[in-house]
Amino acid sequence: MCFPESTDDVAFAVQIANQFKMPFVARGSGTGLAGGATPLDGALVIVTTRMNRIIEVDPSARYAWVEPGVLNLDLTRAVTYLGVHYAPDPSSQQACTIGGNVGTNAGGPHCLAAGVTSAHVLAVDVVLPDGSIERLGSLAPDTPGLDLRGGFVGSEGTMGIATRIAVRLTPNPPEIRTLLADFTAIDDASAAVSAIIAAGIVPAALEMMDAQITRAVEDFVGAGFPRDAEAVLLVEVSGLLGGVEIESDAIDRVCREHGARTVRVAVDPDERALLWKGRKSAFGAVARIAPDYYLHDAVVPRTKLVPVIRRVYEIAEQYELICMNVFHAGDGNLHPLLVFDGREPGIWDRVHAAGDAILTACIEAGGVLSGEHGIGLEKRDAMTLVFDADDLDLQARVRDAFDPDGLANPEKILPKGSRCGEIQRVPEGAWI
């Protein structure tokens, strides 16, 4: 384990790793949900937490150069006085690092309209797997040549380690409205999501929480989430006042048409902040139900939300597990949480079986494995569900071009060697 404080330190560490043919893994705050930063085979862990400087902020060109260990929310707080923010806001944004966000191409509630991390990273200085330093991308709007920056974002440390990142800063919207719609049936809430998008509205955020998770977060934040709702939608619209009013009225109407009992509008920034604190604490709050959880990150077409969500609950019931759903409904990015007590004998087999069944159901509905958490270790062996041997081989060749010796976070993302279609167990070490 090492704690570099500069690009040169990282390059030095990687060069040493090369010298001893030792695999290496970059790690930020360790908030990842797919085991991407889990060291295997005695890998050298290169911890970026001490590289936490905001190097340069350009308020007129609206970009900032930051080191990878800067926390996502710290960056937004540091530039708030300029009337701008860093748009991708993972639920873990108060704790996760920009470097980790780049590694996983992280999303967040507000990525529905703003786009995920890749859309907000202009350039990265990287230490390549051989220890050399390169800049990918540039501050120019369209860099000539291959978009290597685009390939690097989301590569989960398999193509090198980002040591300086140029991020786009987004102007704060002049007007924000946050609505909380309360439903007595999950199906109604799912249908309302599709209907909002079908009505031609792309909200800044469109989130859904089911009954159990709503109660768990309400116990923590006390924001006034309805404890007796079967599902709630948290919807945010932003922009110029006129547009915001039209859109929020339309969302209010669509929700009521789909059976919403109430639609409440946050009256001030404090109430809005509390509602979001609730949503963003959801995963952390599950220990109020049971001490362990297994989380998926599949994306399904929005039009299939109603049947897929129904199927997810059926699967959980079949395996006698508690299932809670809290997710980015607006882009169909499900986060079914199987909640359990790992001390119960035989529980892990049921959890894995249910997880496989849920993933298969999502993919059969036209979905994909991961929306934002990355593949890491945990979903590696499920890659064969969506990619055939040729696809995987092509990806492996791109990766080899960056890392011919296979030292940069090996055994992540791509299933090692095997190209067979069988679903394997979650690999050892993917669990904390």
Place this chain on the structure above:
Amino acid sequence: MKFDLRLQLDLHLNPDELVACVGCGLCLPHCPTYRVTGEEIASPRGRIAAMRAVADGRAAPDAAFFGAMDACIQCRACEAACPSNVQFGHLMEDTRAAQAPERSRWQRAVEFVAYRGVLPRHRVLTSGTRVLAVAQRLRLVPTRFGLPQLSVRPPTPLAPDPDPDAYLFTGCVMDAWQRDVHRSALRVMRATGARVGLPGAGADCCGALHVHAGRHDEAVALAGRVMGAFPGDAPIVVDSAGCGAALADYGRLVGTADAAAFSARVVDFSTFVAGRSLATRPGSATVVVQDPCHLRHVQRAHLPVAAVLANGYDVKLTADDGLCCGAGGAYSVFEPELSLAVRDRKVAAIRTAAGTDSFVVASANPGCAMHLSAAGLDVRHPAELLEQRLGTD
């Protein structure tokens, strides 16, 4: 990996509290030692992982383990940040209780004198204070300890009101070293119309430091004495955040209905004042509020401080979610390096919040006040600041 069984140590941790951490990491940015080191083992999540490893026999309770536990300031900001309500404070206190016999003979001797001989015996503490005051005059006490200027003369006694409808808790070190703060608190409380009583014999020390040091039985004994010193059901006002947090936790510490009823009477000074009417003159001097951890994270009662001061000052808040200042009771003495790194961060946040070179810091906890004063800041208790603005123009 298996270790020699003789090296194993039962930490006596509540297994349900221990498994309640799901490892989400939302506590990390709120942990002062993680913030300054960037190391997992210096974070709440890492410490819990280490406790689990020792409790399961996967790691030895060796010097490295206890060193990592000792590096925790016990600010409990992680508890306030935890969506799953992990009781980190309990886990850490229980771990320290298990660790207590492992200390060296020298450490135990010093602790015995401090925890058994001085803190619970108020007369010993006040005479010791005068010895310390003489030593201070002779420049034998390093200024980095951050002690306030102590008086060689015995402090003037506080005068209680007859037929009280509220008590002021006086405590140990604060009463000996900062009795003027109590005097200010008394005046402000009276200005709100309260008749203020003082505790009877036995309320020498609340036992907070004993709990933090894992000296559970002594803490329970002290709690029994303190409870006996406040007859009736009048509210017990506390002007030290650390003592207030300890008194408010007697219900759990002692575990009786009487103790729970006692804890329910405990209220912080600013909360008490905020709930009553007080005439103050408006003013424009800049005051930066420093939230003591035991007020903000443990008692969750920090907001009234800024509210009551706002009537007499230009109040500023720090933008660090109430990150600890690094004082932590005796922490600054035992872990000076980390304590100073944490303090540097806090001082920077305070200066940024002030936005001017001329400001006063308001701190509702004597330990924080001393620690920050030693960094060159002008720190006052909210009671002192309010006293200066009493009356009408």
